[in-house]
Amino acid sequence: MTGLVALLSFLAVLALLLILGDLIARGASSLDWSFFTKNPVPAGESGGGVANAIVGTAIIVGLAGLIGLPIGIGTGLYLAEYGSGRLGWIVRFVADVMNGTPSIVVGIFAWTWLVKPMGHFSALAGSMALAMLMVPMLARTTEEMVRLVPHSLREAALALGYPRWRTSLRVIARTALAGIVTGCLVGVARVAGETAPLLFTALGNLNFSTSVLQPMQTLSLQIYVYATGPFDEWHRLAWAAALVLMGLVLLLSLAARWAIRQRHGAAR
Amino acid sequence: MAPPADARLQLQTVRLTALYGRRAAVKDVSLLFPRHTVTALIGPSGCGKTTFLRCLNRMHELSEGGWITGKVLLDGEDVYDPSIDAIQLRRRIGMVFQRPTPFPTMSIYDNVAAGLRVNGGRPRAELDAAVEGALRQAALWDEVKDRLRHSALALSGGQQQRLCVARALAPEPDVLLLDEPTASLDPAGTQHIEELCHELKSRYTIVIVTHNLQQAARISDYTAFFYLGDLVELGRTEELFTKPTKERTEAYITGRFG
Numbered sequence: 001m002t003g004l005v006a007l008l009s010f011l012a013v014l015a016l017l018l019i020l021g022d023l024i025a026r027g028a029s030s031l032d033w034s035f036f037t038k039n040p041v042p043a044g045e046s047g048g049g050v051a052n053a054i055v056g057t058a059i060i061v062g063l064a065g066l067i068g069l070p071i072g073i074g075t076g077l078y079l080a081e082y083g084s085g086r087l088g089w090i091v092r093f094v095a096d097v098m099n100g101t102p103s104i105v106v107g108i109f110a111w112t113w114l115v116k117p118m119g120h121f122s123a124l125a126g127s128m129a130l131a132m133l134m135v136p137m138l139a140r141t142t143e144e145m146v147r148l149v150p151h152s153l154r155e156a157a158l159a160l161g162y163p164r165w166r167t168s169l170r171v172i173a174r175t176a177l178a179g180i181v182t183g184c185l186v187g188v189a190r191v192a193g194e195t196a197p198l199l200f201t202a203l204g205n206l207n208f209s210t211s212v213l214q215p216m217q218t219l220s221l222q223i224y225v226y227a228t229g230p231f232d233e234w235h236r237l238a239w240a241a242a243l244v245l246m247g248l249v250l251l252l253s254l255a256a257r258w259a260i261r262q263r264h265g266a267a268r
Numbered sequence: 269m270a271p272p273a274d275a276r277l278q279l280q281t282v283r284l285t286a287l288y289g290r291r292a293a294v295k296d297v298s299l300l301f302p303r304h305t306v307t308a309l310i311g312p313s314g315c316g317k318t319t320f321l322r323c324l325n326r327m328h329e330l331s332e333g334g335w336i337t338g339k340v341l342l343d344g345e346d347v348y349d350p351s352i353d354a355i356q357l358r359r360r361i362g363m364v365f366q367r368p369t370p371f372p373t374m375s376i377y378d379n380v381a382a383g384l385r386v387n388g389g390r391p392r393a394e395l396d397a398a399v400e401g402a403l404r405q406a407a408l409w410d411e412v413k414d415r416l417r418h419s420a421l422a423l424s425g426g427q428q429q430r431l432c433v434a435r436a437l438a439p440e441p442d443v444l445l446l447d448e449p450t451a452s453l454d455p456a457g458t459q460h461i462e463e464l465c466h467e468l469k470s471r472y473t474i475v476i477v478t479h480n481l482q483q484a485a486r487i488s489d490y491t492a493f494f495y496l497g498d499l500v501e502l503g504r505t506e507e508l509f510t511k512p513t514k515e516r517t518e519a520y521i522t523g524r525f526g
Binding site: 150152153155156157158159160161162163166171174175177 | 325327330355356358359362363365367369371372373382383386387432435436439
């Protein structure tokens with residue numbers, strides 16, 4: 001039994017190692033200074049980088065976080081603290097359905113309600129789509145984390161004359177904070193790699209752009225375009241961009257681990 | 269506010285019935301708590317002692333389906349009167365729970381100051397003095413004075429419970445409710461808390477729920493015996509334990525059931 005479980009977990013890790021190994025083998029050689037600092041060059045020319053995509057990813061994901069994190073955390077707090085009634089049940093159900101919604105559907109939704117009325121693709125629409133993916137995930141994680149806080153702590157605060165909202169924020173949310181932060185980092189890491197919802201919203205941009213009302217490039221979109229393109233030079237850059245994106249997600253996951261460790265350290 | 273009918277009388281319940289939905293956990297209990305005395309509530313588990321205690325500071329109404337009929341009078345004033353704010357009331361009636369409940373994200377100092385800060389800001393020096401005073405009253409000051417900024421979780425279980433006593437005392441309540449405060453403590457911790465009860469009753473009116481009959485006998489002036497939600501008998505502690513008037517009380521204190 002132990003052997004079987006060990007074998008299965010080895011297979012799980014193996015997949016990750018193979019992906020990572022492949023990315024490093026094919027992408028690492030293209031990682032140089034100009035890859036990070038230059039913009040794409042016209043098709044057929046060699047050289048160039050993905051600076052626009054790296055900055056674009058940071059802007060779009062950052063903006064998605066600004067929109068999604070407060071709403072997601074707030075919803076989670078609401079569900080955990082006041083969500084025992086019918087409205088709570090509905091919100092929880094909607095969040096669960098949204099959690100299972102394919103991201104491309106969210107992309108189409110954002111296109112219908114944001115891109116079409118605005119008349120053009122924009123980074124902002126992309127951020128909204130990503131935020132929409134983040135909110136249900138964060139809401140449920142936050143709810144779980146807040147529910148882990150012992151009921152006795154809530155009672156202690158209330159018995160001390162804390163109003164309910166202050167109990168929620170000062171005692172309950174603070175106690176659950178490390179878990180909530182972890183949930184946020186995992187949520188951000190998850191949407192950072194999304195491509196489908198950005199195809200109809202942020203669209204992509206071959207030039208360097210920081211205007212959120214204009215189309216913007218991201219790493220995931222760049223990988224999509226380069227990997228499906230006809231040029232060897234593009235394929236080379238796609239591998240490198242994939243490696244950078246993977247590294248980014250790994251970094252966020254590590255940060256999440258670190259946050260968890262901090263929580264357990266504090267509880268000791 | 270109506271003047272207290274009897275200055276000796278601090279807290280009183282009048283035909284108090286506490287319910288969860290339709291089920292009554294405490295039935296028609298009228299009890300008097302004279303000022304600066306210790307009253308012990310004893311009885312088998314699930315007999316409504318804790319529920320009764322939680323009615324006194326209006327914590328019961330926060331439980332699922334919790335509501336009451338009857339009255340609870342604090343200094344002659346009905347605490348369930350619509351003009352009374354439950355949150356303000358809880359600042360006048362401190363409570364300590366069965367298990368220590370220090371706030372894990374706060375330091376020792378912040379734990380004790382929590383009940384004061386929630387009442388609005390006050391000058392630093394005043395806060396320092398109040399925290400020290402509360403910790404001294406809880407007989408914890410000497411053990412923690414050099415590490416007030418440390419996490420409250422670094423303390424032992426007994427110290428944590430005394431920290432919770434200090435936290436409850438800091439806002440200077442009139443009444444202190446103790447819900448089996450020694451249930452999770454070792455003998456040394458238990459002794460500490462019992463000694464505290466003796467010292468604190470010169471300043472506070474104390475109501476303590478306990479499963480430990482010896483403890484009730486040791487620390488209380490009055491003892492009330494609850495059975496299945498009914499108040500069976502109330503008396504001076506030494507009388508109730510030596511010559512109980514009800515057969516059921518005698519059966520319980522002599523260990524024949526419970």
